[in-house]
Amino acid sequence: MNRITEIFKNNKVLITYLTAGDPDILKTEEYILSMASNGSDLIEIGIPFSDPVSEGETIQNAMGRALSKNINLDDIFNIVFNVRKKSDIPLILMTYLNPLLFYGYGRFFKSCKEVGVNGIIICDMPFEEQEEVKCFADKCGIIVITLIAPTSNERIPILTKQAEGFVYLVSSLGVTGVRNKITTDIKTMATEIKKITNLPIAVGFGISNVSQAKEITKYVDGVIIGSAVVEIIERYKDHAAFKLAEYVSDIKKAITVGSKIL
Amino acid sequence: MSNGKFGIYGGQYIPETLMHAIKELEIAYNNFKSEKQFNNEFKSLLDEYAGRPSRLYFAKNATEELGGAKVYLKREDLNHTGSHKINNVLGQTLLAKKIGKTRVIAETGAGQHGVATATAAALLNMECEIFMGEKDIERQSLNVFRMQLLGAKVNAVKSGTRTLKDAVNETMREWSRSVDYTFYVLGSAMGPHPYPQIVRDFQSVISKEIKEQLFEKESKLPDVVIACVGGGSNSIGAFYNFINDKEVKLIGCEAAGKGIDTFETAATIAKGKIGIFHGMKSYFCQTENGQIAPVYSISAGLDYPGIGPEHAHLHDTRRVEYIPVTDDEAVKAFEFLSKTEGIIPAIESAHAVYYAMQLAPKMVKDAIIVICISGRGDKDVDMILKYKGANHK
Numbered sequence: 001m002n003r004i005t006e007i008f009k010n011n012k013v014l015i016t017y018l019t020a021g022d023p024d025i026l027k028t029e030e031y032i033l034s035m036a037s038n039g040s041d042l043i044e045i046g047i048p049f050s051d052p053v054s055e056g057e058t059i060q061n062a063m064g065r066a067l068s069k070n071i072n073l074d075d076i077f078n079i080v081f082n083v084r085k086k087s088d089i090p091l092i093l094m095t096y097l098n099p100l101l102f103y104g105y106g107r108f109f110k111s112c113k114e115v116g117v118n119g120i121i122i123c124d125m126p127f128e129e130q131e132e133v134k135c136f137a138d139k140c141g142i143i144v145i146t147l148i149a150p151t152s153n154e155r156i157p158i159l160t161k162q163a164e165g166f167v168y169l170v171s172s173l174g175v176t177g178v179r180n181k182i183t184t185d186i187k188t189m190a191t192e193i194k195k196i197t198n199l200p201i202a203v204g205f206g207i208s209n210v211s212q213a214k215e216i217t218k219y220v221d222g223v224i225i226g227s228a229v230v231e232i233i234e235r236y237k238d239h240a241a242f243k244l245a246e247y248v249s250d251i252k253k254a255i256t257v258g259s260k261i262l
Numbered sequence: 263m264s265n266g267k268f269g270i271y272g273g274q275y276i277p278e279t280l281m282h283a284i285k286e287l288e289i290a291y292n293n294f295k296s297e298k299q300f301n302n303e304f305k306s307l308l309d310e311y312a313g314r315p316s317r318l319y320f321a322k323n324a325t326e327e328l329g330g331a332k333v334y335l336k337r338e339d340l341n342h343t344g345s346h347k348i349n350n351v352l353g354q355t356l357l358a359k360k361i362g363k364t365r366v367i368a369e370t371g372a373g374q375h376g377v378a379t380a381t382a383a384a385l386l387n388m389e390c391e392i393f394m395g396e397k398d399i400e401r402q403s404l405n406v407f408r409m410q411l412l413g414a415k416v417n418a419v420k421s422g423t424r425t426l427k428d429a430v431n432e433t434m435r436e437w438s439r440s441v442d443y444t445f446y447v448l449g450s451a452m453g454p455h456p457y458p459q460i461v462r463d464f465q466s467v468i469s470k471e472i473k474e475q476l477f478e479k480e481s482k483l484p485d486v487v488i489a490c491v492g493g494g495s496n497s498i499g500a501f502y503n504f505i506n507d508k509e510v511k512l513i514g515c516e517a518a519g520k521g522i523d524t525f526e527t528a529a530t531i532a533k534g535k536i537g538i539f540h541g542m543k544s545y546f547c548q549t550e551n552g553q554i555a556p557v558y559s560i561s562a563g564l565d566y567p568g569i570g571p572e573h574a575h576l577h578d579t580r581r582v583e584y585i586p587v588t589d590d591e592a593v594k595a596f597e598f599l600s601k602t603e604g605i606i607p608a609i610e611s612a613h614a615v616y617y618a619m620q621l622a623p624k625m626v627k628d629a630i631i632v633i634c635i636s637g638r639g640d641k642d643v644d645m646i647l648k649y650k651g652a653n654h655k
């Protein structure tokens with residue numbers, strides 16, 4: 001079993017996202033470590049892109065802040081390299097295809113392996129286009145995470161069949177960002193997916209608070225929180241470590257089975 | 263099912279949320295494109311409503327002035343709403359209606375595609391929302407008012423460079439929010455498959471007519487067809503039926519802005535590298551880190567960092583030659599055509615006119631150049647006035 005699937009073995013999983021280079025490279029390292037030691041089970045690191053079409057304003061702005069400091073892929077590999085000296089938490093890169101194509105797929109995945117990246121999420125690479133990177137990723141043992149959306153319907157079997165690591169279930173239509181209410185029938189979709197695979201399911205897009213996380217983890221194995229984490233970083237800038245630790249630990253306690261916290 | 267490649271270009275590089283809709287569109291289009299009733303309805307809209315066929319006009323004064331090849335103008339500017347955009351929009355909106363969508367959304371640069379979409383939505387009784395960069399709203403305010411008059415809601419896009427690229431981003435985001443009842447009417451021969459093919463098919467009426475009309479007037483094929491290229495819809499439409507006629511030279515004029523040696527340019531073929539963006543693999547202007555580069559052109563309609571995938575392929579296979587034309591050169595051509603022929607072309611189309619002005623004098627007198635005048639220039643008059651004030655005072 002790979003490192004990513006392994007974290008789902010014992011309890012409900014909390015995955016948190018931040019954008020590399022927001023507010024700067026050193027702080028990104030610090031915030032990853034802070035979340036890792038306070039309850040995050042897996043961290044998703046966003047590679048900034050000039051035109052992130054899957055992102056809502058919060059993450060768009062975070063990517064804009066990171067790019068204004070000229071962050072590049074080598075800086076991001078350095079972040080991972082440095083984190084790996086202190087933590088073995090699974091790390092996933094979240095990206096759009098263009099920066100990878102430009103850098104070279106072979107070179108990119110080789111670097112991922114060297115610094116200790118475990119997986120990758122590529123927002124604009126659906127199943128139909130995965131041959132773009134799949135052989136490079138496989139060769140380096142980097143897991144390509146499969147996303148399933150509320151509109152996937154008849155596509156669920158084919159998507160699920162080739163998934164690895166975990167299934168990323170997109171909670172809602174639209175882009176990333178905090179939502180007050182999640183209207184998709186997560187329970188039914190999770191049941192459909194569970195019929196086909198034993199892989200764990202984590203739900204992302206729109207989740208920000210304890211009660212949403214508790215509700216969702218009734219049906220699935222984990223939650224992914226992005227924009228809410230980025231909002232904390234946006235608000236507290238260089239001094240977000242403590243707030244992040246507090247936030248992450250609250251959510252983790254709430255979703256841990258047997259926990260008494262509401 | 264194929265995911266629609268032209269050589270290595272094209273594809274469907276979009277989020278999973280949109281895949282169901284794009285597959286649905288692919289199936290629907292494959293059904294309707296050969297269905298007699300759909301084609302009759304579409305043809306009737308083009309002829310009765312948009313005013314097709316558009317004229318192929320022999321520009322006698324310009325021909326004499328340039329002193330070489332005969333210059334013909336394909337007058338897409340005379341279509342209803344003033345540009346070629348209406349051809350594609352009527353087709354797509356009809357398709358949207360057939361597959362049961364109740365709302366259309368679209369990006370727009372110069373506002374021509376937005377106006378055309380708002381028009382088709384008014385005609386076919388659909389809800390309509392347009393996304394337009396804040397910077398383009400400033401340069402093309404008249405078109406914003408036209409869209410509103412037609413009943414569309416116009417959203418100002420404030421992200422990124424606040425131009426066409428960002429308008430596409432925002433329309434894609436809105437599409438992923440409302441994909442269950444909304445149809446994205448894409449304006450150029452770009453985006454994920456099947457859009458490049460759909461837009462090309464709906465625009466190919468331009469080259470079909472050029473061929474027929476010229477044959478009637480001259481009993482031969484043109485020697486050269488010239489069109490401007492942003493995403494590449496009027497150009498692919500003007501080229502398509504000539505691609506297999508190898509003796510016809512096809513030339514696309516892209517926007518060089520202040521020059522291809524400056525950063526203020528939108529000349530994708532001259533400056534771009536292969537990339538993946540807006541759902542397709544093609545050429546894109548990029549930074550040294552693989553970010554999409556900010557681009558510039560005087561023309562809001564050509565101010566785009568990419569080019570449609572079929573053009574990328576036509577460039578690689580050398581079937582079409584792509585030539586960069588600067589702001590200054592386009593403005594010269596804008597004035598030339600206005601003065602010699604009494605036809606004010608869109609600043610986009612003026613890019614093509616400029617290259618024809620260079621080419622015609624070098625060609626023999628019985629040679630024929632056809633320029634696609636993709637749109638009318640009324641929308642640009644105010645801006646040209648400002649441009650001249652700033653550059654020549």
